[in-house]
Amino acid sequence: MKKDPRVVFGRCVVYGLAWTVLAFLVLPMIIVVPVSFTDQYYLSLPKEELSLQHYAAFFEKEIWLAATLDSVIVATFSTVMALLLGTLCAIGCWRLASNAAESVRTFMLTPIIVPTIVQALAMYRFWIDLGIMDTYFGLILAHTLIAIPYVVITVSASLANFDVRLEQASRNLGASTSQTIRWVILPSIVPGMLSGALFAFTISFDEIVVALFITSRNVYTLPKRIWDGIQDHLDPTIASIATMLIAVTLALLLTELWARQRRRARLTARIEAGEG
Amino acid sequence: MHASLRRVYWWLIAPAVLLMLVFYIYPLIQVLWISVTDPVPGLGNYSELIDRALIHRIWMTTIRVCVITTAITVVAGYIVAYTMAQVGERQRTWMMFCVLLTFWLSVLIRAFAWVMLLRTQGLINTGLQELGLIDQPLRLVRNEFGVIVGMVHFMLPLAVLPIYSNMTGIQERLVSAARGLGASPWVAFKDVYLPLSKPGLISATILVFVFSLGFFITPALLGGGKVVMISEYIQVSFEETLRWGQATMLASTLLFSVFLSLALVARFVDLKKVFGAR
Helix, strand or coil: CCCCHHHHHHHHHHHHHHHHHHHHHHHHHHHHHHHHCCCCCCCCCCCCCCCCHHHHHHHHCHHHHHHHHHHHHHHHHHHHHHHHHHHHHHHHHHHHCCHHHHHHHHHCCHHHHCCHHHHHHHHHHHHHHHCCCCCHHHHHHHHHHHHHHHHHHHHHHHHHCCCHHHHHHHHHCCCCHHHHHHHHHHHHHHHHHHHHHHHHHHHHHHCCHHHHHHCCCCCCCHHHHHHHHHHHCCCCHHHHHHHHHHHHHHHHHHHHHHHHHHHHHHHHHHHHHHHC | CCHHHHHHHHHHHHHHHHHHHHHHHHHHHHHHHHHHHCCCCCCHHHHHHHHCHHHHHHHHHHHHHHHHHHHHHHHHHHHHHHHHHHCCHHHHHHHHHHHHHHHHCCHHHHHHHHHHHHCCCCHHHHHHHHCCCCCCCCCCCCCHHHHHHHHHHHHHHHHHHHHHHHHCCCCHHHHHHHHHCCCCHHHHHHHHHHHHCHHHHHHHHHHHHHHHHCCCHHHHHHHCCCCCCHHHHHHHHHHCCCCHHHHHHHHHHHHHHHHHHHHHHHCCCCHHHHCCCC
16 A cells, blocks of 8 residues: 555654653753753853762762661661562452452552642641651651552552462462462562562652651651752752662663563563474 | 451451551541631631632632643643554654653652753753843743643653553554545544543543642742642641641642542543552
């Protein structure tokens, strides 16, 4: 069939528009990298030469390092908690497969839907009553609650592809519930748990609204420092932090793509070997 | 399954559910409760929704910004997703890469980057001035324009991903068949492809609208106190005036609006699919 010139033209316009939108998406990230190497004391592109002064500021100033450490501590603990609770919940719901279990799973998604400001206000009030304002425990608890739904979603998704008969076989062969979970179910949902953990960590590491409400001086996370820095005078150190975060995100994403490609290659190889 | 075995599985679910009930749901109920009891029992706080012009204005701003953001995001997201569904493997990987990179990058960092670009002495203004295209800096931030730019940027991946995942299930043959039967490219798209991609489009619209309604970070940073949306006003009325009654009333209203929007669309689509629970 001969290509209709109208189709070709229309296609070019649509593709052009799509790439324009994508350029809009990555533009801020592309700009922030050169800005982080500026030799000026304010946010701008480098004038005379490239400088690492704003990176040095991050690594030398106590407040930035302390904030990063706080964020890592909080994110690590809340990831572990969310992963544990979320995975068990997803397994239970999946295995029960009843209407009640289905409702439980839907219920666990509440924190995704509730606006962050509303949950921040609610937690503030209750955390005062509990006496856990401005403590690591308080913030870890809050972030665990916010992250659980994402673990439930990702683990449920990988359980959906898991054959229930494997679990029954394991039981028929005499394995207990904990043995079945440990040796049969867990290994096959590791990818789902990994992406759930990644979600949980990122969410906690990036969370600002609840942190603004329920912490003040004792716990000072990186997003809170960045928030202050933006509000005050647009501290150029933030550009260097942004660049480092972009690099980390990029590395994680590339690893993920690479792992996926390798899985696919291995699968193809196996299929070919099986057929040959 | 044996009853005893069922009980074991309920025990797996219990810790997460209990934690959620005690530390999440109960505090939310407390907010609703305070909104009708502080400072005096009754619906006094809610009468402000009708009486106070300021609160009217804030709600109007919120809804306007959300509707504009949703419209732009969904259309732009559709174009990206459609192109991704059409192009070859290589180009698609690159496009997906751009979307995912944005999706995973810190919200705060993205808002920061936009402030840096758009403010009066920002890179866009200084750039345009150096090129001699403008004399006076353009006002790009601390107004609805800036807020919408930042919000569209945040929401785009949330629109592209569901639309694209729906499109991968559409059989391209149907469009070819329509063309073969004499439909013009536009008619084939409008009458065949578009209706087939409607589930993804609806999911994206709900997601973006619901998240926009309660969005705090980007409007607060790019609005710079000039464009006050409901979330930011809740923070202000809580932190600066310490009016718990008003803050909780607005929070409850926001919560109701979100659930109302979801309840309205739940009649047309399976929400569990939208939020990826299935």
